[in-house]
Amino acid sequence: MQQINLLLTSLPDGILLGFVYGLAAMGLTLIWGVMNVINLAHGPIIALGMFGTFFMFSRTGLNPYVSLIPIAIFGLLIGILIYTVAVHRVINAPHLSSLLATFSVNMIIIGLGTAILTTSPYNVDFTAGSFKLGSITLLGTRLIAALVAMLFTGGLYLFLYRTRPGKFIRAVANNRAAAELMGIPSTRILALSFALGTMLAAVSGALIATFFPFSILAGGSYELKSFVIGVLGGLGNPIGALFGGLILGMLEGIIPAFLESSWVPVIEFGLFVVILLVRPSGLFGAKQ
Amino acid sequence: MKLWHRYSGLILPILVVAALAIWPTITGKAANRESAFTILKAVALASSLNILLGYTGYVSFGHIVFYGFGGYVGLYLLTEQEWSLWNAMLAGGLASGILAFLLGTAILRLRGAYFALATIGINEAMKAFINNFDLFGGPTGITLNFSVYKLYGGAAQALQTSFYIAAGLAFLAILLSHFVRTSKFGLGLLAIRENEDAAEVMGVFAPNAKTWAYVFSAIIPGMIGVLFFFKNGNVEPHDAFPLHASIELLVMVMLGGQGTVLGPILGAFAYQGMRGYLVTSDFFKDIQLSVSGALLLMIVLFIPAGAIGWLRHRVPTLRRVLA
Numbered sequence: 001m002q003q004i005n006l007l008l009t010s011l012p013d014g015i016l017l018g019f020v021y022g023l024a025a026m027g028l029t030l031i032w033g034v035m036n037v038i039n040l041a042h043g044p045i046i047a048l049g050m051f052g053t054f055f056m057f058s059r060t061g062l063n064p065y066v067s068l069i070p071i072a073i074f075g076l077l078i079g080i081l082i083y084t085v086a087v088h089r090v091i092n093a094p095h096l097s098s099l100l101a102t103f104s105v106n107m108i109i110i111g112l113g114t115a116i117l118t119t120s121p122y123n124v125d126f127t128a129g130s131f132k133l134g135s136i137t138l139l140g141t142r143l144i145a146a147l148v149a150m151l152f153t154g155g156l157y158l159f160l161y162r163t164r165p166g167k168f169i170r171a172v173a174n175n176r177a178a179a180e181l182m183g184i185p186s187t188r189i190l191a192l193s194f195a196l197g198t199m200l201a202a203v204s205g206a207l208i209a210t211f212f213p214f215s216i217l218a219g220g221s222y223e224l225k226s227f228v229i230g231v232l233g234g235l236g237n238p239i240g241a242l243f244g245g246l247i248l249g250m251l252e253g254i255i256p257a258f259l260e261s262s263w264v265p266v267i268e269f270g271l272f273v274v275i276l277l278v279r280p281s282g283l284f285g286a287k288q
Numbered sequence: 289m290k291l292w293h294r295y296s297g298l299i300l301p302i303l304v305v306a307a308l309a310i311w312p313t314i315t316g317k318a319a320n321r322e323s324a325f326t327i328l329k330a331v332a333l334a335s336s337l338n339i340l341l342g343y344t345g346y347v348s349f350g351h352i353v354f355y356g357f358g359g360y361v362g363l364y365l366l367t368e369q370e371w372s373l374w375n376a377m378l379a380g381g382l383a384s385g386i387l388a389f390l391l392g393t394a395i396l397r398l399r400g401a402y403f404a405l406a407t408i409g410i411n412e413a414m415k416a417f418i419n420n421f422d423l424f425g426g427p428t429g430i431t432l433n434f435s436v437y438k439l440y441g442g443a444a445q446a447l448q449t450s451f452y453i454a455a456g457l458a459f460l461a462i463l464l465s466h467f468v469r470t471s472k473f474g475l476g477l478l479a480i481r482e483n484e485d486a487a488e489v490m491g492v493f494a495p496n497a498k499t500w501a502y503v504f505s506a507i508i509p510g511m512i513g514v515l516f517f518f519k520n521g522n523v524e525p526h527d528a529f530p531l532h533a534s535i536e537l538l539v540m541v542m543l544g545g546q547g548t549v550l551g552p553i554l555g556a557f558a559y560q561g562m563r564g565y566l567v568t569s570d571f572f573k574d575i576q577l578s579v580s581g582a583l584l585l586m587i588v589l590f591i592p593a594g595a596i597g598w599l600r601h602r603v604p605t606l607r608r609v610l611a
Binding site (some may be wrong): 001036038085089090093094095096097099100101103104105106107108109110111112114115193198224227228231235259262263265266268270272273275277281 | 411475535539584588592
């Protein structure tokens with residue numbers, strides 16, 4: 001009985017978190033799907049999103065959900081910058097090159113961030129009330145975060161399937177050479193895809209900052225979660241990433257009811273390796 | 289003459305390790321010995337990783353898992369079973385080798401980035417598992433009883449002995465790296481790196497060759513792990529499986545030149561030297577990570593073959609010595 005009560009409180013929380021995890025993973029998997037690059041600078045950008053919320057909220061008192069807009073724009077711009085400086089030259093090189101190039105961006109951001117912000121934890125002191133559903137209490141910040149994540153997913157879907165640049169992105173992901181022959185400026189489209197990926201990372205970081213304390217190093221664990229989710233949902237499948245996020249969120253809600261919560265990462269990463277081995281295309285199918 | 293051709297690639301690597309082993313003895317400073325120890329450890333780890341990364345072309349992002357796992361097994365045997373350091377080191381190396389064999393048969397089927405992701409996952413899963421594993425002390429890890437050092441002539445003497453063992457292990461790693469590279473087995477690995485499907489057609493049995501490359505690249509890290517944590521006095525999950533250390537190893541191999549015997553040695557030397565300088569300099573110490581990152585980016589973008597690869601390309605006459 002006690003376990004069921006615990007489950008009833010932790011499962012909805014886990015599911016709401018899962019949406020935000022899914023949003024972060026969507027950025028990673030979009031970049032992989034379009035250009036076969038695993039962005040190891042994903043975590044630091046999530047952390048930058050967190051600090052974006054923190055500074056705008058604590059300095060100007062801006063509502064965290066309003067500050068999502070400047071953070072999203074910042075995410076787009078930094079994505080374009082990273083793509084041009086670090087990724088473009090290695091996009092056709094062996095995987096090691098692109099992995100190390102994005103990792104060096106990770107080191108640069110973390111190094112500067114540590115020098116300026118130190119590694120001590122920060123906290124955004126913001127609440128959005130709570131909602132009662134029978135015996136379940138949902139925190140307002142998490143509920144809104146899940147809604148925003150859904151909104152962004154819907155937006156991404158519409159963008160990819162209903163707009164011209166979105167169709168260009170899918171064309172380049174499918175076959176870059178053929179897309180180029182059809183007159184699509186593939187370099188610009190690749191930069192745009194990378195920027196969309198980092199934008200999603202920054203936004204998810206901004207959302208996470210409203211309910212968890214964080215430091216400049218905090219992005220690392222969300223980056224690892226994004227790998228797990230990306231593989232669960234099929235690398236290169238942005239919509240699958242949302243479902244992967246939900247699965248991970250549910251696991252994080254269910255496991256603590258039966259085992260000590262320190263077992264959560266064991267099961268997560270164990271599952272990750274097993275999925276890679278038996279179904280590398282993910283539960284919902286990767287691109288192609 | 290034939291002998292010269294066969295072993296000419298070994299001259300420089302052995303000279304470097306010998307110089308590193310003698311340098312602290314001549315200067316007689318303990319601080320020099322510590323930095324030489326760090327470099328020798330990096331040389332051994334990077335040379336081992338090179339067997340998988342440089343020769344076989346598989347990018348392992350979690351290679352440090354063998355170092356941590358071997359270290360844990362060794363320290364467990366040292367404290368709980370009271371084994372000697374030598375036996376514990378052998379057992380640690382063996383345990384890492386067996387782990388690599390079991391993992392290798394499973395995950396080496398994955399190619400490219402999928403393999404890299406799987407190795408990250410294994411490192412994190414292992415770290416999280418050891419964190420919950422009571423036999424290995426859970427989150428607090430294993431601490432050596434100080435009296436253990438008495439067997440090795442007291443703590444000071446034990447540090448000295450550990451240093452010479454590290455030099456020995458670095459030497460062993462280089463020999464292994466050289467003999468793998470010059471053997472028929474190594475030729476098979478190079479063929480897999482260039483084109484795995486073509487290699488299979490030409491008669492290289494890829495699954496076996498890859499697994500053995502993985503095992504060879506795991507044994508010495510396991511032994512180094514035991515030695516380092518013996519010298520350190522304790523082992524904790526966070527010290528044993530640091531993901532960033534895995535990536536530092538990749539950087540060393542890239543820096544010096546992957547797929548060569550001398551490259552990882554030079555890379556380890558340069559990387560540790562640069563890090564030592566940046567951490568202690570007044571100007572760079574706060575942003576040392578950023579400076580290393582920017583340097584890494586330059587290398588990846590402009591000299592992807594690494595220093596030795598670049599030299600071999602530019603000065604063909606040196607190819608025999610810079611194997």
